[in-house]
Amino acid sequence: MRTRILGTGKAVPAKVVTNHDLEKLVATSDQWIAERTGIRERRVLEEGRTTSDLAAEAARAALAAAELPASSLDAIIVATVTPDAPLPACAVSVQQKIGASCPAFDIAAACAGFIYGLAVADGLVRTGAYQRVLVIGVEVLSRVLDWTDRNTCVLFGDGAGAVVVGPTEGDRGLLSTHLYADGAGVPLLGIPGGGTACPASPASVEARQHFVKMNGKGVFVHAVRNIARASTAALEKNGKTPADVDWVIAHQANLRILEGVADKTKLPLAKFYLNIHKYGNTSSASIPIALDEAVRDGSVKPGQLLLFCALGAGLSWGSALVRW
Ligand code: UT7
Numbered sequence: 001m002r003t004r005i006l007g008t009g010k011a012v013p014a015k016v017v018t019n020h021d022l023e024k025l026v027a028t029s030d031q032w033i034a035e036r037t038g039i040r041e042r043r044v045l046e047e048g049r050t051t052s053d054l055a056a057e058a059a060r061a062a063l064a065a066a067e068l069p070a071s072s073l074d075a076i077i078v079a080t081v082t083p084d085a086p087l088p089a090c091a092v093s094v095q096q097k098i099g100a101s102c103p104a105f106d107i108a109a110a111c112a113g114f115i116y117g118l119a120v121a122d123g124l125v126r127t128g129a130y131q132r133v134l135v136i137g138v139e140v141l142s143r144v145l146d147w148t149d150r151n152t153c154v155l156f157g158d159g160a161g162a163v164v165v166g167p168t169e170g171d172r173g174l175l176s177t178h179l180y181a182d183g184a185g186v187p188l189l190g191i192p193g194g195g196t197a198c199p200a201s202p203a204s205v206e207a208r209q210h211f212v213k214m215n216g217k218g219v220f221v222h223a224v225r226n227i228a229r230a231s232t233a234a235l236e237k238n239g240k241t242p243a244d245v246d247w248v249i250a251h252q253a254n255l256r257i258l259e260g261v262a263d264k265t266k267l268p269l270a271k272f273y274l275n276i277h278k279y280g281n282t283s284s285a286s287i288p289i290a291l292d293e294a295v296r297d298g299s300v301k302p303g304q305l306l307l308f309c310a311l312g313a314g315l316s317w318g319s320a321l322v323r324w
Contacts, residue, residue: 161288
């Protein structure tokens with residue numbers, strides 16, 4: 001028995017923030033951002049709406065595509081590092097908003113969160129415990145960005161993507177998932193404040209500890225090397241070569257990272273489904289958003305071989321191979 005993706009959905013905020021808009025906030029330029037990252041614009045969630053609102057919208061779209069009611073769900077997994085609040089899990093609010101009544105929990109694996117969530121869902125389905133699992137990748141990074149820090153604020157965006165998975169007897173579905181982490185990368189990327197190491201206080205707010213801090217160059221090097229390794233591991237595990245892959249649905253953090261991965265793996269860049277120019281880095285949401293767009297615009301066709309791959313804070317990274 002295998003786990004198959006039964007439907008996909010996405011939700012992105014209506015508000016577009018262009019590189020030119022950011023030129024008014026920090027010392028940057030459309031040219032620098034586009035050349036160094038491939039990003040032209042990103043979406044920013046409207047005030048008053050939350051992560052679970054965006055996640056619920058993507059979830060409804062995925063359920064509609066799968067032709068399933070929310071009441072049929074056996075579990076909801078939300079991959080996010082920007083939940084509505086530290087407690088309770090964002091997934092529980094999503095459950096209530098979509099009208100489901102199943103177990104619901106969050107996974108925090110940053111940009112690799114969707115692949116981690118998919119791996120957990122795959123396990124739950126293949127034990128026979130659950131028939132229908134909703135996996136959502138969602139981030140509202142705009143609320144944790146330091147809009148005075150050009151090293152980070154130009155890179156990220158908000159969005160949500162979702163899939164519903166269930167068991168299948170056929171050849172199509174998830175062939176394997178590959179998860180990795182290395183805590184030596186903790187200092188490279190994170191939000192220092194608001195946890196037990198640095199509880200919220202007037203001093204922590206003053207020191208801007210509640211915003212994303214990143215050593216971009218450090219992450220970049222690990223991203224190219226480890227996404228390439230994880231991608232190759234997924235192919236080798238299934239006896240496939242780069243020529244067998246139809247689409248690479250990769251985490252969209254930086255176009256130059258993907259060029260590096262293409263170079264190392266010999267997967268041609270033309271096989272990478274790219275939408276970073278529209279959304280920037282939406283962390284755990286980027287793979288399910290790209291997947292949904294690729295499915296809906298007809299790029300991805302039944303029977304094709306898809307490779308998912310990502311790396312993010314932690315460091316956490318992974319890959320998955322899917323026969324669509
Ligand atoms: O989602 C997973 C986690 N995140 C990532 O995967 C991000 C990985 N890292 C990256 O994508 C890239 O390292 C960045 C896009 C963050 C930065 O690109 P870079 O080519 O590594 O640039 P850099 O950090 O080496 O900076 C080059 C120069 C610096 O100026 P000096 O020191 O050479 O004078 C920066 O201060 O560019 C400057 N710079 C900027 N200039 C204009 C940095 N950010 C900006 C900016 N606009 N927004």
